[in-house]
Amino acid sequence: MQGLAKKAVKGLKWSAVERFLTQIIQLLIMIVLARLLGPKSYGLIGMLTIFIAISNVFVDSGFSAALIRKKNADNLDYSTVYVFNILVSVIIYLILFLLADKISLFYNEPELSLLIKIIALPIVVNSLSLIHKTKTIVEMNFKLQAKISFFSALFSGLIAILLATNGFGTLSLALQVLTQSILNTTFFYVYYPLKIKPKFSLTRFRSLFGFGSKLLLSSLLDTVYNNIYLVLIGKYFDPSTLGRFTQSKQLSMLPATTLSTVIQNVTYPMLSSIENSNSNYTDEALQSTIQLACMVVFPIMVGIAVISEPLISILLSEEWKEIPVYISILCIAYMVYPLHAINLNLLKVKGRSDLFLKLEVIKKVIMTIIIVISFKYGLTAICIGIAIQMYLCLIINTYYTGKLSRVNTIKQIKIVFPIYFSVIFSAFIGYFLSMSIESDLIRIFTCLTISLFLYALCIFNFQRALFYKIYNFFEFRFINEKYKC
Template sequence: MSLGKRTSAAVIWSFGEQLARRGVGIMVTLLLARFLVPEDFGLVAMMTVFLALGQSLMDSGFRQALIRLPEITETEYSTAFFANLVLGLVAYFILFAAAPAIAAFYEETRLIGLIRVASLAIIINSFQVVQVASLSRELNFKAQMQAGLPASIISGAIAVALAYLDFGVWALVVQTLLGAIIHTALLWWRHGWRPTNRFSLISAKGMYKFGYKLFFSQSLEILFQNIYPLVIAKLFTASTAGLYFFADRIRELVVSQFLHSIQAVTFPALAKKQSNPAELKDAYRRVIRVIMALYVPLVGGLILISPWLFELLFPDEWYPAHRYLQILSLAALLYPIHSLNLNILRVLGRSDILLTLQVLKKVVTTVVLATTAQIGIEAVLWGQVVQSLIFYFPNKYYSDRLIGYSFVEQFKDISLYYAASALIFAVSMWVVSQVGLGALLSLVLAFCVFSSLYICVILMLDKPLVSEVLKVVGKA
């Protein structure tokens, strides 16, 4: 199978693995809406950024450093394993000590216990970094899915049971810990690698030299990805923060999981072409067309059906979150392009440019958030749409400069999928408005019209791509 097809197939398996690892958790979150109020989700939103920063410290770029190495030895694997374990312990004790200060910032004492227990997952996850890196080098995301699915099902079922028994927000914490334990255990069971007593300070320094810039870049990304719930919880009400967090979690099921799959798969796949810019560009263009043909209608469909989805599934107090979801999804329409453009920098080892771009973007984010927060919550959401448009240009500049992939070429590669989705979205809304059905039938009708028209348009205008996607799905 060619690199483009192997990569596309790996995206499908990686997407399935992420649905297993996180998707079930999100579905559990949807069920918990029956037992929890928006304020409870706001409590979870308050600690999310700190747990994510701890996870980033534990990883410190070692996983991607392992993936990027052209040749790898047992010594390098073992070195990374022990380094991640030590960093995981450091991250946990930092969070343990900082918990009272975080609770004081939000004036919420319950955060102390929640953070100290939930952050144990960071130590547990440090035991799986090498296994995940090794499987990613092989593009073996099927094995990762087979480890993630049982972990997600078991931990999710227990979380629902605990929520039913009135454990409230602690059900989510227990789910996180159990999911980490089971997933790590299954990865160790399925993957034959075991650490040895070999440790090379030279190898550690080499990997860290690449990884530390990536760590700072990822930490900035995490901080500013989560700065919205952090600021919303501080400036607005806990209920508003909960609605935002809830909408973002639903978007995550469709958007963030696909994005993670793109990052996880394209980095090791394109890294194999890093020495040949022409082949790298050709593989990149094939990958981006397949991904955007699937992604854009997926997000467009989510924006389309979200009002009826909330009306059908959730209590009335959650309905305002559907508007949040629509705007957040609109902002996410360019995310895969951002991710793929930045992966070019990772593939070519330009973590220095990556860090510079992240700093630049965070300055823009700070300015936009500081401005929109003075207006209201909806202005804050639309600010994310503006940011996504602004971020495209510096990301695209470097992919053009490094591999010669121009704006005009990229526009030709992806414009069909955006134009088709936008037109069909409008047609679907018009059809539903003319019929006047209830929520369930409106949702079904909108979905059928949107999906069938999109497939017809792509079949007429881009038959080679449809054939390639079907072959990839069949072989995946």
């Protein structure tokens, strides 16, 4: 058990390195491209996002999670999924290729026909390396993932900037996605070669799909609803409006999704390995993970919310001046995103993909009601609706977590609220004291300095035990002292 804990810590470090370095590179490249291309180009790509996202769900079909969870998965398991991934990806690409003109007609945007034929190619390319990525997660080999993700993002981003400066317009963004997938797959084949024979076992397929099918349905629901805003805004608003929304959402979600990916990549295989050995350890690891996530992501998200106006003024052109208000609202919404991921991870670990699906259905009913109410009032109302949805759905997630562990809704509120209150209080004081400063840079520096100082003071004085809890989580002393195995 101690060896697994050390492996998880190493995995956490490298997974964090991979996500943060990659996201920083992508953020810098996005800022450059946004200045060069403007909101319309991002809006056109946003119109196609739902088709690509749904396609990727079908290609994976929950098999990655099933392989990670399965004890002693062998080559036949991996080769069966490998064959399935490739066949489905080719079929889906052909369907999208044939539907390209109809999709273009639906949005009344002629450029989309060519764009979707290019941007859908990564579906096939990525399917070739899904097994490679899954095996590195099982082995917690996040160092390799870090290198591959970083250099793929860097080189594809530089190519996109070169294309944008030479007048390729929106094609630059589509070719960036394609180039990144080609580089990513190539690096996996070169630096992590697998001897996979194209064999397919119907018995293994049925076994893995028994678990993965429910995740497929829940992921499909989640993907459709997460992207439904893009379809509606793309259909009933102009591409520039959609571009502003997509970039506001991306900037707001970036820190939350980055940390969530780190947590999921490490805790899912780790908890899957120890779930049957000690439920006390699972509960304590879950609590520590929640505290760590909140302690890091809350101040980052609220910090972005309070400095969004001067930050956008510095980084982007006049075309993007409307997005700070959207970013601020969405940051408050997505600051609880990692908590969603942590709670849903437990359902996977416990093998309750049926509950996972049930949760998604309940949450999508709530989301449908919110969409119907908020959509007719414009983008600001849509963003507020997303925030309401995130908090309501979190309550539902924690309710079901409480049925499978001792970390129920009340316990999670007790864990989260002191950190949440400290962050909001500190950010409010920092924003209030800096709002009259004219210089954007000085305003950002003053606001963040005051806010971070007050946040650290609040945590140290009122949550001092949290520091020791987090430290013990990384050192895994509670394993040595309580759960020797």
